[in-house]
Amino acid sequence: MDDAVIARLEKGGKRYEVLVDPNLVNQWKEDHDSVSLDNLLATDEIWHDVKNGERPTTDKLEAVFGTTELAPCVEKIIHEGSIQLTTDQRKKMIQDKTRQVIADICMLGIDPQTKMPHPPQRVENALIEARFKADPFKPVEKQVKDAVAMIRELIPISFTTIRLAFKIPGVNYGAVFSVVREDILKEDWLANGDWAFTVEIPAGMKADYIAKIGKRAPDVVVKELK
Secondary structure (H helix, E strand, C coil), rough: CCCCCEEEECCCCEEEEECCCCCHHHHHHHHHHHCCCCHHHHCCCCEEECCEEECCHHHHHHHHHCCCHHHHHHHHHHHEEECCHHHHHHEEEEEEHHHHHHHHHHHEEECCCCCCCCCHHHHHHHHHCCCCCCCCCCHHHHHHHHHHHHHHHCCCCCEEEEEEEEEEEEHHHHHHHHHHHCCEEEECCCCCCCCEEEEEEEEEHHHHHHHHHHCCCCCCCEEECC
């Protein structure tokens, strides 16, 4: 993996590092099952210092991660640590993510005066003026919200939104909560152990949103609220 970069977590004055494919990190964070560890990692090792070949002891791994197994260690490093991108890699990933944000705004939002989508160049110019900077590892839908909040004063834009009510088995709570927490309007734990929650999202995201939750909770029940 020629383009592999270091994912690093610092705990207790020591570094814990793995070599990852930067282009697969976000996909893996959103859906672990969609990317195998073999494809995500350049080596199946946890390091104190990749460049110098220094490895942690099993006692160190147990103390920091509670296990010596590779998968949970990698998950903690990637979710709580940082990705050490090269300048060129970061620039390209920011450019790609910015293009995705622009495309989603044009697809989901309209000019309330004309009832038509804004041209991509108009959205891009507004983002530049607002000094919006895409995060290479943050999901696009979350960045669209941030971007729209920044450009509302520069160009008129509105979204048709819908409210969806979900019910999932409690065992799937962690996997689902990590991707919906910023959209939750209300939530409740039911007597049978299920978790129920309501979100408000742009109408154009409905199918993708339900599919995303369905991957993490196959027994999900969803209802569109009026």
